[in-house]
Amino acid sequence: MTTLLRSYCLAIEFFVRIIGRSVAWFVPILSLVVAFEVFARYVLNSPTIWAYDLSLFLFAYIAALGGAYAQQKNAHINVDIFYLKVSERTRRFFNMLTYLLAMYFMFVLIKVGLDQLEQTIKFNYRRQSEWAPPMHHFWVMIITAGGLMMLQLSAQWVSDCYGLITGNDLISQPESDE
Amino acid sequence: AEHNWRFANLYSRGTAFGEVYQSLADNIEKMSDGRISVQMMYAGEGVSTNGIFGAVKSGLITMGAPFQPMHAGEMPAGIIEVGLPGGTDNPAELMDLFYEKGWQAILEEAYAEHGLVWLEPYIQPPVYILTKEPVNSVEDFQGLKIRAPGAYGKFLRNLGASPVNLTWGEIYTSLSTGVIDGSIGSNLIDHRDGNHVEVAKYMYRMPLAGAQVLPVIVNQSAWNKLPDDLKEIVRGATAIHAQEQLTKSRLWEAQAIADMEEKGMKWSPEPSEADKAAWKAAGANLWDEYAKEGPFSARMIDVLKKDAM
Amino acid sequence: MGIELLTAVLLCCILFAFALGAPVGLALGGIAMAVGYLTWGEGIFNLIPSTIDSTYFSFILLAIPLYIYMGQLLTRSGIGDAMFNASQMLIGRIRGSLAVSVIGVCSMLGAMVGIIGAGIMTSGSIALKPMLERGYDRRLALGVIMAGGGLGILIPPSVPMIMFASSTQNSVGRMFIAALIPALISVVSLALYVIISCKLKPSLAPMDTGAEAQMSPRKKFLTMRDGMFSVLLIVAVLGSIISGIATPTESGAIGVVGALILAVVFKRFKVEMFKSAGFETAVLISVAMWIIFGATLFSNYHLMMGIQGMVASLTQDLGLPPIGVIIMMQLIMLLLGFIIDEFIIVLMCAPLFTPIAVSLGYDPIWFGILMILNIEIAVQTPPYGFALFYLKGIAPPGVTMGEIYKSVIPFICIKLAVLILCMMLPDLVLWLPNKLMG
Numbered sequence: 001m002t003t004l005l006r007s008y009c010l011a012i013e014f015f016v017r018i019i020g021r022s023v024a025w026f027v028p029i030l031s032l033v034v035a036f037e038v039f040a041r042y043v044l045n046s047p048t049i050w051a052y053d054l055s056l057f058l059f060a061y062i063a064a065l066g067g068a069y070a071q072q073k074n075a076h077i078n079v080d081i082f083y084l085k086v087s088e089r090t091r092r093f094f095n096m097l098t099y100l101l102a103m104y105f106m107f108v109l110i111k112v113g114l115d116q117l118e119q120t121i122k123f124n125y126r127r128q129s130e131w132a133p134p135m136h137h138f139w140v141m142i143i144t145a146g147g148l149m150m151l152q153l154s155a156q157w158v159s160d161c162y163g164l165i166t167g168n169d170l171i172s173q174p175e176s177d178e
Numbered sequence: 179a180e181h182n183w184r185f186a187n188l189y190s191r192g193t194a195f196g197e198v199y200q201s202l203a204d205n206i207e208k209m210s211d212g213r214i215s216v217q218m219m220y221a222g223e224g225v226s227t228n229g230i231f232g233a234v235k236s237g238l239i240t241m242g243a244p245f246q247p248m249h250a251g252e253m254p255a256g257i258i259e260v261g262l263p264g265g266t267d268n269p270a271e272l273m274d275l276f277y278e279k280g281w282q283a284i285l286e287e288a289y290a291e292h293g294l295v296w297l298e299p300y301i302q303p304p305v306y307i308l309t310k311e312p313v314n315s316v317e318d319f320q321g322l323k324i325r326a327p328g329a330y331g332k333f334l335r336n337l338g339a340s341p342v343n344l345t346w347g348e349i350y351t352s353l354s355t356g357v358i359d360g361s362i363g364s365n366l367i368d369h370r371d372g373n374h375v376e377v378a379k380y381m382y383r384m385p386l387a388g389a390q391v392l393p394v395i396v397n398q399s400a401w402n403k404l405p406d407d408l409k410e411i412v413r414g415a416t417a418i419h420a421q422e423q424l425t426k427s428r429l430w431e432a433q434a435i436a437d438m439e440e441k442g443m444k445w446s447p448e449p450s451e452a453d454k455a456a457w458k459a460a461g462a463n464l465w466d467e468y469a470k471e472g473p474f475s476a477r478m479i480d481v482l483k484k485d486a487m
Numbered sequence: 488m489g490i491e492l493l494t495a496v497l498l499c500c501i502l503f504a505f506a507l508g509a510p511v512g513l514a515l516g517g518i519a520m521a522v523g524y525l526t527w528g529e530g531i532f533n534l535i536p537s538t539i540d541s542t543y544f545s546f547i548l549l550a551i552p553l554y555i556y557m558g559q560l561l562t563r564s565g566i567g568d569a570m571f572n573a574s575q576m577l578i579g580r581i582r583g584s585l586a587v588s589v590i591g592v593c594s595m596l597g598a599m600v601g602i603i604g605a606g607i608m609t610s611g612s613i614a615l616k617p618m619l620e621r622g623y624d625r626r627l628a629l630g631v632i633m634a635g636g637g638l639g640i641l642i643p644p645s646v647p648m649i650m651f652a653s654s655t656q657n658s659v660g661r662m663f664i665a666a667l668i669p670a671l672i673s674v675v676s677l678a679l680y681v682i683i684s685c686k687l688k689p690s691l692a693p694m695d696t697g698a699e700a701q702m703s704p705r706k707k708f709l710t711m712r713d714g715m716f717s718v719l720l721i722v723a724v725l726g727s728i729i730s731g732i733a734t735p736t737e738s739g740a741i742g743v744v745g746a747l748i749l750a751v752v753f754k755r756f757k758v759e760m761f762k763s764a765g766f767e768t769a770v771l772i773s774v775a776m777w778i779i780f781g782a783t784l785f786s787n788y789h790l791m792m793g794i795q796g797m798v799a800s801l802t803q804d805l806g807l808p809p810i811g812v813i814i815m816m817q818l819i820m821l822l823l824g825f826i827i828d829e830f831i832i833v834l835m836c837a838p839l840f841t842p843i844a845v846s847l848g849y850d851p852i853w854f855g856i857l858m859i860l861n862i863e864i865a866v867q868t869p870p871y872g873f874a875l876f877y878l879k880g881i882a883p884p885g886v887t888m889g890e891i892y893k894s895v896i897p898f899i900c901i902k903l904a905v906l907i908l909c910m911m912l913p914d915l916v917l918w919l920p921n922k923l924m925g
């Protein structure tokens with residue numbers, strides 16, 4: 001049982017980390033796209049029609065898909081004044097409550113994302129710009145981001161639940177950083 | 179009340195246009211003897227102006243006054259409804275197009291596809307271009323960097339300009355530093371409110387779209403819940419609103435021009451006949467492109483073409 | 488449920504979730520969708536698409552990733568450190584001088600960015616590490632970053648000022664000029680506070696602890712050179728805005744390209760550095776954007792339920808004297824800072840309050856500057872403040888929220904003093920624009 005839970009958590013962590021680190025490569029690309037637009041407008045005197053939307057898409061992909069990885073690294077901001085004062089067991093219990101709330105939010109996000117995806121495909125929704133790139137991939141991305149966050153939260157929830165019951169850590173050492 | 183509606187409009191709280199929508203809301207309440215209550219949602223108060231179409235469609239908001247160029251990706255026909263560049267600014271001709279020549283039926287169908295009821299549209303002042311240097315003839319647009327999103331961008335490119343995508347909040351700074359040479363606003367009043375005249379003085383005389391026709395839309399399922407008499411009342415209030423928009427927006431447009439002239443706005447010279455022809459041609463060139471964007475767009479363009487013959 | 492009761496319920500939910508240590512953005516979104524479901528029904532979920540549109544598709548917010556990335560590249564290549572090392576070679580004999588040069592750098596960043604998030608996270612990326620490494624008091628270092636980063640909306644260009652001017656039909660140029668003296672007062676008083684408190688308590692800012700203390704002359708020369716170039720980079724980015732090459736948002740990308748070129752030219756470019764700067768930036772962007780998304784969803788829900796009506800009715804019929812009304816409005820905005828972000832405060836309060844202030848005979852530009860000074864404070868007051876969350880995001884591991892709360896207190900007092908000063912002496916705000924623009 002412990003092994004099963006542990007593999008579940010490790011598998012999710014692995015998956016979330018891969019995606020989180022992959023989208024990080026969009027950061028330099030995003031900067032280049034914006035810099036190129038400045039170049040095209042100022043030097044070539046012919047602004048592109050695609051840089052505006054492309055940079056927003058890249059920004060959204062980094063921001064949304066990186067969320068689960070940030071959660072894994074405990075990078076999301078919390079107000080830890082009271083949280084740090086309580087025992088580790090209590091903290092696990094707090095986590096289980098707040099992760100439930102967060103998972104509910106992700107559930108709603110995914111549900112809405114699916115609705116939107118359906119509409120987007122049905123009506124072939126695009127951005128309102130002249131370039132008019134399609135929107136369907138964006139909603140697929142949002143659903144994925146919500147799903148990843150949900151999985152990551154569930155792994156941490158399982159791990160805290162295990163810790164609360166047995167008093168031991170499910171995974172002995174958190175994965176080292178870089 | 180029997181029916182609790184939320185009505186999202188395009189303008190911020192405290193603006194003159196915002197007040198006109200408020201009076202539509204008040205009229206619906208008054209004319210229905212309070213059976214419909216309407217809560218007004220100004221721009222950004224819960225739903226962004228970009229989100230009005232989607233919010234009415236999903237039923238989050240019952241009634242909306244969207245700015246269709248913002249929803250070109252969701253409903254391409256809306257762009258044609260608003261008025262393509264080079265179109266007429268004569269309200270009578272416009273209403274003829276809608277009610278006699280067939281646009282009404284096409285649009286009702288187009289909106290119904292999205293689960294929306296299309297009510298009486300209203301006319302707002304046209305889109306103008308403000309530039310840092312005077313535009314003496316159409317040739318001056320060559321290479322000019324003008325902030326013009328979406329449909330208007332295509333039109334300006336036909337004239338040789340370089341359309342730039344910029345968010346509204348960056349127009350002022352960009353005009354002042356020279357990132358762009360000019361900008362369109364969603365109408366003349368927009369330029370006044372954005373204080374753009376402080377950093378770009380010259381208004382071009384020819385409007386980009388003759389006059390803008392904007393719809394009032396209602397969520398279909400909320401509409402279906404209304405008994406027939408209330409439906410008539412809402413339609414009646416919308417017709418009054420359309421009238422009010424027409425008279426007031428002219429007044430306000432004149433006022434905005436006076437305000438801006440006081441702050442140093444100047445007009446570019448009167449365009450020549452050749453300029454006017456080039457302008458019209460640049461607009462007509464776009465018709466086929468727009469027709470491709472969907473069946474409803476194609477039908478609306480057909481009407482335009484028949485009318486032009 | 489009335490809006491007053493709902494507001495109380497929402498506030499309780501926030502405080503409860505915060506106490507349990509919930510991730511802020513996820514909790515705010517979750518609370519909005521849960522309370523929304525109970526009060527409105529499933530329909531409230533449809534608030535999500537429009538909120539996504541106004542957050543993930545906001546070009547203004549694009550400044551956040553671009554500027555953070557520039558900051559990360561400068562720090563991780565060592566060029567940013569060189570800038571502070573060099574400044575210490577020049578003015579290191581003055582106690583607290585590093586914090587003062589940080590305030591200087593923050594003011595320059597403030598002149599580039601127009602939103603709070605980009606200001607704080609960039610300043611934090613570049614300037615926090617040098618101060619902590621030299622053994623500066625942690626609270627002092629954090630407070631300086633917070634106060635300096637917040638200058639982004641007070642020093643032009645400023646997005647909230649543009650929003651104020653357009654929603655109240657006032658001159659943006661006038662706003663920008665009117666902000667200059669209050670901004671100068673803020674910067675000078677921040678610097679004075681740092682110098683005086685370091686004088687009184689030397690342990691806050693140790694001296695001769697930096698890398699430059701043991702450097703060989705050759706190393707010192709290289710540090711001076713790199714430091715000078717990184718200052719030049721900042722000047723170049725600023726120049727690209729002023730000369731009309733790029734918008735304030737886009738100029739971040741110019742900074743990124745510049746930082747990369749500097750790193751390559753000075754042989755500080757390493758693939759590992761490039762990779763880790765990208766990773767760190769991606770995490771910071773995610774953290775910032777999930778908070779912005781959750782918090783915007785929360786305030787959108789609150790707006791849909793009619794909080795603006797409550798705020799409007801609060802300011803009416805109180806029978807206060809004119810200056811009392813102004814003070815009351817300031818208090819309301821400070822309180823709104825508990826639950827609402829900088830843009831929404833302006834969007835909501837500018838059109839509600841400004842006509843009242845004008846009808847009482849006050850100058851709208853003056854009132855607008857007060858509003859900007861006010862929201863700069865509002866987003867920094869505990870427990871709920873965007874600036875606090877951004878600072879926590881950029882702070883090294885081990886810095887607790889409690890420390891952050893404590894670190895900002897003296898700086899909030901300073902900003903409050905500036906606000907009160909400008910309120911009492913309107914000429915501080917109005918003299919310069921009247922002089923320059925008539």
Ligand code: NA
Binds near residue numbers: 600602638
């Ligand atoms: Na600024």
Ligand code: NA
Binds near residue numbers: 826868869
């Ligand atoms: Na606050």
